[in-house]
Each structure stands twice: as C-alpha cells, then as structure tokens.
Amino acid sequence: MKIGRNDLCTCGSGKKYKVCHMQLPDKPLIDPSIPVNSAIDRRMRENLIKQCVHPNQEECRGEPIKAHSIQNNRILRKLGRNGDLYMVKMVVNETSKRMNPRFKAIGRKKATTFSGFCSHHDKELFQPIEDQDFYGSEHQKFLFSYRAFSFEYHKKAEAAKLHKKNGDDKPSLYTNYEYLGFKEGYDLSTNDNEYTKSLYDEALLSNDYVAVESVEVVLNKEVLFSVSSGFYLEYDLTGEKINDLSNPEARIHPVTLTVFPENKRTIILFSWLRDSSEIYFNFKQQLLGLKVDQLEQILNNMIPSYCENVVYNPDFIDNMNSSNKSDYLKVYSSTTMDYIPSNIKKNLLTATSYTLF
Numbered sequence: 001m002k003i004g005r006n007d008l009c010t011c012g013s014g015k016k017y018k019v020c021h022m023q024l025p026d027k028p029l030i031d032p033s034i035p036v037n038s039a040i041d042r043r044m045r046e047n048l049i050k051q052c053v054h055p056n057q058e059e060c061r062g063e064p065i066k067a068h069s070i071q072n073n074r075i076l077r078k079l080g081r082n083g084d085l086y087m088v089k090m091v092v093n094e095t096s097k098r099m100n101p102r103f104k105a106i107g108r109k110k111a112t113t114f115s116g117f118c119s120h121h122d123k124e125l126f127q128p129i130e131d132q133d134f135y136g137s138e139h140q141k142f143l144f145s146y147r148a149f150s151f152e153y154h155k156k157a158e159a160a161k162l163h164k165k166n167g168d169d170k171p172s173l174y175t176n177y178e179y180l181g182f183k184e185g186y187d188l189s190t191n192d193n194e195y196t197k198s199l200y201d202e203a204l205l206s207n208d209y210v211a212v213e214s215v216e217v218v219l220n221k222e223v224l225f226s227v228s229s230g231f232y233l234e235y236d237l238t239g240e241k242i243n244d245l246s247n248p249e250a251r252i253h254p255v256t257l258t259v260f261p262e263n264k265r266t267i268i269l270f271s272w273l274r275d276s277s278e279i280y281f282n283f284k285q286q287l288l289g290l291k292v293d294q295l296e297q298i299l300n301n302m303i304p305s306y307c308e309n310v311v312y313n314p315d316f317i318d319n320m321n322s323s324n325k326s327d328y329l330k331v332y333s334s335t336t337m338d339y340i341p342s343n344i345k346k347n348l349l350t351a352t353s354y355t356l357f
C-alpha cells in the first residue's frame with residue numbers, strides 16, 4: 001500500500017503521515033530468540049485483559065479469575081483424559097511460517113477459561129448452571145447464552161487490544177492493508193457488540209430471562225465434546241443471508257451455541273436475544289423441522305466453521321481416522337482465515353467425511 005508523506009495518517013489521528021506514524025520506529029512484535037509458537041503465546045499472554053464484565057462493578061470482589069466457560073467439575077472432568085482435553089489451536093510451522101489448525105492437549109484448569117469474571121460474580125451468577133443439572137428453565141438457558149456471549153465479548157476485546165498494541169509497536173503496519181482491514185472490522189463490530197451487551201445486561205439485572213430466545217434439542221446419548229460459543233450466523237439453513245458481514249451499515253446479530261453431555265443425554269441450545277428474533281425467525285422454524293441426523297450434520301459443519309471454544313475428549317479425536325481429522329481441521333480453518341471450503345457456511349447440510357456424533 002502506498003501512502004504519501006503528506007496524506008492523512010491511516011491511524012485516524014488527523015495528522016499528516018510524515019509527522020505521525022512515518023516517524024516512528026518498528027520494534028519486533030515477538031521475541032525472535034525463542035520458537036515462534038512460544039513467542040506468540042507469550043505476546044498473547046502479555047496482552048490479556050483482566051476485567052469482570054458483570055454490569056454491577058461495585059459488587060465485584062477479588063481479582064478476575066480464570067472463569068470456565070464450560071462447567072469444569074462435571075463436563076470437563078467427564079470429557080478429559082488424565083485431566084487433559086483437546087482444543088483446536090492455530091500453530092505456526094517453524095520453517096514455512098504458515099498457520100495451521102491442530103488439536104492440542106490443554107489442562108482442565110485452563111481449558112475454556114477467560115479472565116472475564118471476578119470470583120464473586122463467577123460463582124453467584126452461574127450457580128444455577130454450575131451446581132444443578134439442566135432442567136430447561138428460562139433462567140438456565142439465559143445463563144448459558146449469557147456466559148457464551150460474555151466469553152466472546154471478552155475475547156474480542158482482547159483481540160482488539162492486541163491488534164492495537166501491534167500497531168503501536170510496529171507503526172509500519174499502518175501502511176498494511178490487511179492490518180487496516182482488521183482494524184476497521186474491530187472498530188465496526190465494537191458498537192454492535194456493546195449494544196448487544198447492553199441488552200444482555202439489562203435482561204440480567206431485571207431477571208428478564210425470556211429476553212433470550214432459545215431452541216433446545218436433547219439427544220438421547222452423550223457426545224464426546226462440548227461447545228460454548230457465540231458468533232454471527234451468516235446464512236440460514238436454506239442459504240438465505242442472516243448477517244451481512246460485508247455491509248458496514250447493517251447491524252449484526254449474534255447467536256450462541258451451547259452443547260454438552262449430561263446424564264446419558266446431550267443438551268443443545270441455540271440462543272439469541274428477543275431483539276434479534278425476527279432476524280432468526282426462519283432459522284428457528286428450520287431448526288424445529290429437522291430430523292436428528294440432519295441436525296447432527298448441521299453441527300458437523302457449524303461447529304468447526306464458526307466455533308472456537310470447543311473441547312474434545314482426547315480418545316475420541318485420537319481414534320478418528322487421520323484423513324477425516326484433517327478434513328475437520330480444514331473446515332475449522334474458516335473460523336480464523338478467509339478460506340471457506342466449498343462454501344460450507346452457505347450449505348450447512350453439506351456431507352462430511354467425519355462426524356462428531
């Protein structure tokens with residue numbers, strides 16, 4: 001990208017480039033003396049945000065803790081092998097420097113955690129889903145959705161912070177299209193994200209749990225993975241657009257997905273705010289009309305293409321045929337890269353070699 005010395009700086013300061021970011025020296029973003037994946041991990045760790053996202057900040061007690069977004073004592077314990085679970089992580093190849101998704105073992109204490117709740121709020125707020133089995137109350141369904149949304153909200157804030165820090169440390173990024181494109185994306189989604197959060201918080205503070213609408217499906221078997229995730233569904237099950245992520249004027253409406261095994265059953269919850277119920281109306285009708293095998297197929301595509309916060313039982317993944325495993329990871333790449341294999345998001349019923357069920 002070519003930017004003239006006298007053009008306005010792309011950082012948005014309103015100053016000319018020559019007196020703004022052009023003058024600043026670049027520092028290396030990651031420590032070049034250690035392996036690249038460790039260096040990336042360290043940089044991410046140094047830029048975490050420790051902040052309780054509960055709206056009643058004056059009640060906060062204690063530092064933000066590593067709050068689990070999936071129940072630790074029951075779900076993670078059940079799915080773990082010697083205390084470890086698998087999650088998918090982007091790993092940089094040391095020689096080619098290319099990023100690829102890989103299954104990685106992660107300890108139960110750390111898996112699915114985020115430092116987005118103080119110990120008081122984490123315990124008090126989620127008690128009805130931490131200490132009790134699922135019995136389908138509006139309160140429980142609200143909490144699953146609230147927790148999944150809070151996790152994504154917090155992760156997005158961390159990603160935006162890290163992105164900004166990268167630009168501060170390496171000012172030449174302000175001449176890089178990819179960097180500026182991401183920056184614009186963060187800036188645009190921030191307003192929608194704050195608005196969505198205000199609706200969730202308003203509902204929480206007034207115990208208005210029906211402010212979240214859910215489609216609940218119960219399978220009569222236990223799956224070997226669990227999901228707690230929030231995302232912008234791009235197409236419904238007939239390929240009609242739901243969220244237009246390319247239109248900066250359009251408000252975007254998130255959906256949360258919760259999946260967990262419990263008592264020989266699997267609970268699946270698709271949830272969105274009542275405020276988005278028109279947007280998700282057709283999707284809801286389509287979900288309600290699905291046969292079990294169709295729903296499973298949709299999740300086979302939806303989970304790897306939209307959800308990052310997923311844990312798997314290590315034996316389940318280790319026993320998966322290696323070409324099926326690599327097909328699964330290929331679909332997963334579309335959550336973090338612009339590579340969308342055979343337009344899976346547009347046709348979530350696409351057949352897959354692997355199955356999660």
Ligand SMILES: [Zn+2]
Nearest residue numbers: 009011020021
């Ligand atoms: Zn600047």
Ligand SMILES: [Zn+2]
Nearest residue numbers: 052060118121
């Ligand atoms: Zn708090």
